[in-house]
Amino acid sequence: MPLQPKLTRFNQNVLSKYQIYNGIFMTLPFDTITKTGVLLPLFHETCKKGFEDGHNPTVIVDTFFKKYQARRSDKSKIDLLFRFIQYIERQVVLFDAIEDAAFPIVNNMDGIGTLRSLKESAAAEGKLDKLRQYLEEFKVRIVLTAHPTQFYPGTVLGIITDLTEAVRENDLLRINDLLAQLGKTPFFKHEKPTPYDEAVSLIWYLENVFYESFGKIYDYIQQNIFDGKHIDNDIINIGFWPGGDRDGNPFVTPEITVKVATRLHETIIKNYHKDVRKLKRKLTFQGVEERISYIETELYKKVLHEKSSLTLNDLISELKAIRQIIIDQHQSLYVTEVTSLLNKIHLFGFHFSSLDIRQDSRVHHSIFTSMVDSMIANGSKDIPSNYHDLTEAEQVNVLSEVKGTVDLSLIKDEKTLKALNTIKALKSIQETNGELAANRYIISNNQTTLNVMQLFAMLKVVAFNDKLTVDIGPLFETITDLENAHRVMEDLYTNTAYAKHLKSRGNKQTIMLGFSDGTKDGGYLMANWAIYKAKERLTAISRKYDVTVIFFDGRGGPPARGGGKTHNFYASLGPTIEDKEVQLTIQGQTISSNFGTLDSSQYNLEQLISSGIYNSLSDTDLRMLPENRVVMDNLANLSYQAYVDFKNHPKFISYLEHMSTLKYYAKTNIGSRPSKRGKAEGLVFEDLRAIPFVGSWSQLKQNVPGFFGVGTALKHYEDSGEFEKAQKLFKTSSFFRTLIENSMMSLSKSFFDLTKYMSDDPEYGAFWNVIHTEYLTTKRLILKLTGYTDLMEEEPAGKASIKVRESIVLPLLTIQQYALKQIQELEKADVKDAELIAVYEKLVTRSLFGNINASRNSA
Numbered sequence: 001m002p003l004q005p006k007l008t009r010f011n012q013n014v015l016s017k018y019q020i021y022n023g024i025f026m027t028l029p030f031d032t033i034t035k036t037g038v039l040l041p042l043f044h045e046t047c048k049k050g051f052e053d054g055h056n057p058t059v060i061v062d063t064f065f066k067k068y069q070a071r072r073s074d075k076s077k078i079d080l081l082f083r084f085i086q087y088i089e090r091q092v093v094l095f096d097a098i099e100d101a102a103f104p105i106v107n108n109m110d111g112i113g114t115l116r117s118l119k120e121s122a123a124a125e126g127k128l129d130k131l132r133q134y135l136e137e138f139k140v141r142i143v144l145t146a147h148p149t150q151f152y153p154g155t156v157l158g159i160i161t162d163l164t165e166a167v168r169e170n171d172l173l174r175i176n177d178l179l180a181q182l183g184k185t186p187f188f189k190h191e192k193p194t195p196y197d198e199a200v201s202l203i204w205y206l207e208n209v210f211y212e213s214f215g216k217i218y219d220y221i222q223q224n225i226f227d228g229k230h231i232d233n234d235i236i237n238i239g240f241w242p243g244g245d246r247d248g249n250p251f252v253t254p255e256i257t258v259k260v261a262t263r264l265h266e267t268i269i270k271n272y273h274k275d276v277r278k279l280k281r282k283l284t285f286q287g288v289e290e291r292i293s294y295i296e297t298e299l300y301k302k303v304l305h306e307k308s309s310l311t312l313n314d315l316i317s318e319l320k321a322i323r324q325i326i327i328d329q330h331q332s333l334y335v336t337e338v339t340s341l342l343n344k345i346h347l348f349g350f351h352f353s354s355l356d357i358r359q360d361s362r363v364h365h366s367i368f369t370s371m372v373d374s375m376i377a378n379g380s381k382d383i384p385s386n387y388h389d390l391t392e393a394e395q396v397n398v399l400s401e402v403k404g405t406v407d408l409s410l411i412k413d414e415k416t417l418k419a420l421n422t423i424k425a426l427k428s429i430q431e432t433n434g435e436l437a438a439n440r441y442i443i444s445n446n447q448t449t450l451n452v453m454q455l456f457a458m459l460k461v462v463a464f465n466d467k468l469t470v471d472i473g474p475l476f477e478t479i480t481d482l483e484n485a486h487r488v489m490e491d492l493y494t495n496t497a498y499a500k501h502l503k504s505r506g507n508k509q510t511i512m513l514g515f516s517d518g519t520k521d522g523g524y525l526m527a528n529w530a531i532y533k534a535k536e537r538l539t540a541i542s543r544k545y546d547v548t549v550i551f552f553d554g555r556g557g558p559p560a561r562g563g564g565k566t567h568n569f570y571a572s573l574g575p576t577i578e579d580k581e582v583q584l585t586i587q588g589q590t591i592s593s594n595f596g597t598l599d600s601s602q603y604n605l606e607q608l609i610s611s612g613i614y615n616s617l618s619d620t621d622l623r624m625l626p627e628n629r630v631v632m633d634n635l636a637n638l639s640y641q642a643y644v645d646f647k648n649h650p651k652f653i654s655y656l657e658h659m660s661t662l663k664y665y666a667k668t669n670i671g672s673r674p675s676k677r678g679k680a681e682g683l684v685f686e687d688l689r690a691i692p693f694v695g696s697w698s699q700l701k702q703n704v705p706g707f708f709g710v711g712t713a714l715k716h717y718e719d720s721g722e723f724e725k726a727q728k729l730f731k732t733s734s735f736f737r738t739l740i741e742n743s744m745m746s747l748s749k750s751f752f753d754l755t756k757y758m759s760d761d762p763e764y765g766a767f768w769n770v771i772h773t774e775y776l777t778t779k780r781l782i783l784k785l786t787g788y789t790d791l792m793e794e795e796p797a798g799k800a801s802i803k804v805r806e807s808i809v810l811p812l813l814t815i816q817q818y819a820l821k822q823i824q825e826l827e828k829a830d831v832k833d834a835e836l837i838a839v840y841e842k843l844v845t846r847s848l849f850g851n852i853n854a855s856r857n858s859a
Contacts, residue, residue: 006106007796013102015804017167018095025094025179036083040811042068043084047814056757057817078839081815082846088812089850090182093156095808096593096853097163099801104599106797113567113607115217118614119225127617132226134616136233137580140608142595143239143356143552144205145587146198154201155185157592161208164597187849195252199242199260203267205591206352210238211271213601215344217609222343234346236605239440239583240264240353246422247358247444253418254425261355261429261437266303268352272315273299275341282334287325291318312350312434316342351437357426358442358475359419361451368454370416371406378410382461392450399450399457400497406461420462426470427463435469442512442552446474447481449491456498468501473552477514479522479640482530485511486537493545502547509547510583511538514554520690523643523709524746528739529636532577539578552583567604567611568741572734574615574623582612624733631717631729632736638716639709642774646708651767658824659755659764661699661816664845665692699851701754701813702771706746711778714785723784730785740782744791747779748802749855754813757821805854816847 004012026037043064050060065077072080099106110116122131159182166174193201214236222231243260246252276296283292295318298310323338375383382404387395408424411417429438441459443451452474459470476485489511492498502509513534519527535551542549555566570582586595595601615622624632646652656662697704717726729736752775758768779791792799819840826837 005796007800009106010102010797010800013105014095014099015800017098017102018804021094021098021167021175021179022091024176025090025183036080036087039068039080040084040087044807044811047811050814051753051810054753054756056821057754057814058757058821060814061818078843081818081843085812085815085843085846085850086187088809089187089853090179091808092805092850092854093160093182094163094179095804097160098167100160100164100597100600101167103597103603107599107603109599109603113610114603115220115224115606115609118610118617122617125617128225131613131617134613135221135225135235136231138235138609138613138616139233139581139583140236140605140612141239141354141552141581141583142605142608143241143583143585144202144353144591145585146195146202146242146245153187154204156182156187157201157204157596159185160592160596195243195249195256196259196263199240199263202240202242202591203263205595206238206240206264207267207271209595209598209601211268211344211348213595213598213605214238214347215340216598216602217605218343218347219340222339228339236609237347238353240355241358241585244355244438245358247360247363254421257355257357257422257425257438258429261351261433264352264355264437265350265433268348268350269299269302271348272341272345273303275344279334279337279341282337283322283326285326285330285333287329288322291322291325295319312345316345319345349434349436351433354436354440355429355438356440356442357422357438358444359422361443361445361447363419364443364451364454364458367416367419368458370413371411371420371458374411374413374416375406378407380404380406382406392448396449396453396491396495399453400495402457402461404461405465408462420458423459423462423464426459430469439469440471440473440510442473442475444475444477444514445481446476446488447484449488449495452488452492453495453498456501468504471505471508471510473510473512475512475514475554476534477521479526479530482513482534485513485534486541489538490541490545493541493547499545507547508550509542510550510552512552512554519705520693522640524639524706524743525710525713525739526636526640526643529632532573532735535573535577539576542578548580549578550581550583551578553585555584555586567607568738569611569735570608571611571614572622572738574621576623579612579615582608584608622734624735627725628729628733628736631725632733634716635713635726635729638713642709642712646770646774649767649770651764655764655767656693656696659700659758659761659820660696661820661844661848662692662696664841664848665695695848695852698749698855699813699816699848701749701751702775703746703750704771707743707750707778708771708774710740710743711774711776711781714781715777718781718784726785740785741792741795743778744782744786745798745802747775747782748791748799749806750775751806751813754817809851809854812847812850816844816851819843819847 026040046064046067047060050063055063061081065072069077069080108114119128119131122128159178163175163178163182166178217236218234221235222228240260243252243256273296276292276299280289280292280296283289295310295315298308299315301308302310319338319342323335323342326332326335326338369388372383372387376385376387382402384390384398387398390398406420408417408420411420426438426441441455443455446452452472455472456468459468459472460466464470474485474488476482476488489509492509493502513531521527522530531553538549538551566584570579573579593600594604694705714723714726717723730740731737752772755768759765759772761768783789783791786793788794790799792802822840823837823844826833826840
């Protein structure tokens with residue numbers, strides 16, 4: 001039977017099921033659910049028709065109450081709006097679960113971009129040996145971050161998992177119970193999570209999803225591409241930031257870092273123990289039973305924190321011996337299961353995931369200065385007394401040769417001591433869980449060679465001395481820093497001490513390139529193009545000094561933060577960009593939406609592996625044509641200028657502060673990190689974190705960071721009669737095509753009718769019109785550029801999913817804007833009703849959740 005079109009599969013297996021199960025949810029025998037379920041469709045229809053007729057959210061809400069609920073008191077009206085929000089949140093959960101259940105049906109699990117497809121095309125082209133050779137070196141690392149965009153508490157994530165399973169099995173009774181449970185389970189967190197809480201919630205994915213999906217992928221590669229032979233390379237591994245990332249998060253302490261590493265260790269041991277217990281039931285043969293029992297007993301001791309002599313090497317050698325006995329004496333019965341467990345141990349060791357440490361260069365500078373002051377004051381001979389008077393180049397020379405050990409008992413400053421103890425914690429984690437448990441330190445906002453050498457020196461004098469088993473990864477974020485990155489790296493490559501360190505690390509250098517602050521700083525096109533060019537320059541300079549550069553992308557979730565169709569980006573890079581490894585951050589609801597189930601995790605990981613390998617197997621030269629580079633440069637610069645002018649608009653900051661949900665992010669209790677960097681009372685652009693920044697535009701349904709400046713840049717080519725140059729770029733550059741396709745996603749999730757009322761605002765009307773005009777220009781010219789009649793024309797299933805999700809949250813967005821408008825009016829009163837303002841503020845805060853969850857990758 002031929003495979004139906006993807007849109008048909010989506011409509012049959014997602015949309016139809018959602019309509020059926022939503023009908024069940026509406027009729028559950030609970031007072032609040034039944035009454036809300038009856039009224040919500042009426043409110044939804046009022047919103048839809050109201051926006052079509054050009055009404056504002058206040059008129060829409062008032063119309064609804066006048067028409068259907070005229071007898072309600074003001075308090076009762078607000079109570080109903082809260083219930084609508086709670087109900088819509090649960091509709092989003094229901095849709096998520098149904099879409100997750102249908103994932104392997106809607107997506108072709110053996111189609112383009114999967115490992116099976118990669119293997120078959122390599123075999124057909126006689127490139128299997130080349131594929132094997134590449135897989136012996138190539139790696140993919142996804143790094144889970146604690147960035148606060150996951151609005152579902154753990155209890156709700158558990159319901160989604162169970163509901164997905166019940167929907168997949170069409171178990172109506174269980175679905176009914178789970179919908180009832182969902183109706184009664186609170187979504188709101190009354191307290192902010194600690195960094196350890198964040199780590200525990202993400203470890204759930206490691207334990208329940210990645211452990212299985214990584215193992216399955218590795219087993220497939222070994223059995224089907226390497227014909228069952230052992231592969232030294234792990235190919236896929238996982239990184240972890242919660243508990244290690246202290247950039248802007250004062251609540252991450254050295255103790256928490258160690259506690260998270262311990263939890264990771266305990267979790268992987270539990271998973272091994274669970275698998276060994278299953279094996280023990282099967283391996284009941286002579287010469288094997290006693291050995292598997294021994295392993296099970298020793299692992300159980302570790303689970304109970306009792307003393308065990310079992311090391312990682314012991315576990316591997318014992319399982320290998322068992323496997324050999326099975327092959328030699330028992331006709332290889334259950335040998336596949338033993339090999340599969342050995343593969344998981346190969347992938348996860350005793351650490352499960354590699355914990356990264358991250359801190360801002362400005363914080364390091366302050367800490368380092370404090371440490372040096374203390375050393376000088378105490379007469380240390382390890383640092384010259386005139387250190388602060390030296391030039392930057394002279395300071396770098398001093399730090400290159402620094403010896404000795406700093407005495408932490410002499411340091412009185414608490415912040416300095418906390419930071420230096422983090423380095424000690426890093427060393428202790430390596431000693432207990434192995435080097436791979438924590439062997440990378442990221443310097444965010446890295447600007448200079450000195451930034452790197454300060455950390456290099458601190459690592460050595462605090463804990464590591466002459467044997468530095470830590471990779472230092474500078475993170476270049478702003479447009480200026482990206483342009484200067486290759487000069488910084490050349491300084492480091494030509495520094496004798498740093499070059500010696502790199503040699504001891506296999507001549508590999510990790511460099512992180514940030515999208516979040518790059519987009520906030522320079523706009524969508526410029527941020528992406530600046531990173532592309534920085535990668536080319538960094539590749540060239542690294543190859544010149546015989547260093548393999550590993551690019552670690554801070555891709556985030558939405559297109560505005562480098563997300564979107566991520567694997568398309570990696571498949572679009574040419575030979576001028578090093579691609580031996582693909583490393584990227586995954587965060588918040590992007591973890592649950594792209595990797596939350598075994599099917600979606602396996603599929604998206606395979607897409608990443610294939611996209612990284614595709615370039616090396618393909619005979620197509622993907623490097624950008626010289627004439628295309630000129631056009632791309634011009635578009636980026638024109639877009640950048642438009643974005644900078646927009647950012648410098650006198651109303652830019654106050655619009656976000658007064659007309660968006662920006663200040664409400666801090667009240668959602670979804671992340672342990674403060675919502676802005678600085679301590680200034682007012683809002684300062686530099687202090688804005690990327691997530692609340694991008695998320696606030698998303699809540700307004702004005703996805704500015706994903707499109708602003710694109711239309712202006714394209715219009716320049718249209719006005720000058722050279723639009724065919726932009727069209728040629730789109731047709732011949734995979735990189736530019738991917739950029740435009742992801743920008744279309746941002747445009748598709750925009751809905752300006754929601755905030756059209758702002759165009760008449762005496763203070764912000766002109767500014768709103770600037771955004772709206774750019775939106776219309778960008779949409780019109782992207783359609784002209786692509787030749788499409790509709791946005792996302794070539795992704796009908798993705799477009800359909802967005803349409804359903806946006807429809808579900810339309811009433812919620814209306815309520816949010818209504819509440820924001822009420823707050824504005826109440827703030828203008830001579831005597832402010834603080835109690836009523838607080839109620840409406842709570843309404844705004846509660847409305848954030850469903851919208852972000854429905855958008856899946858909007859912050």
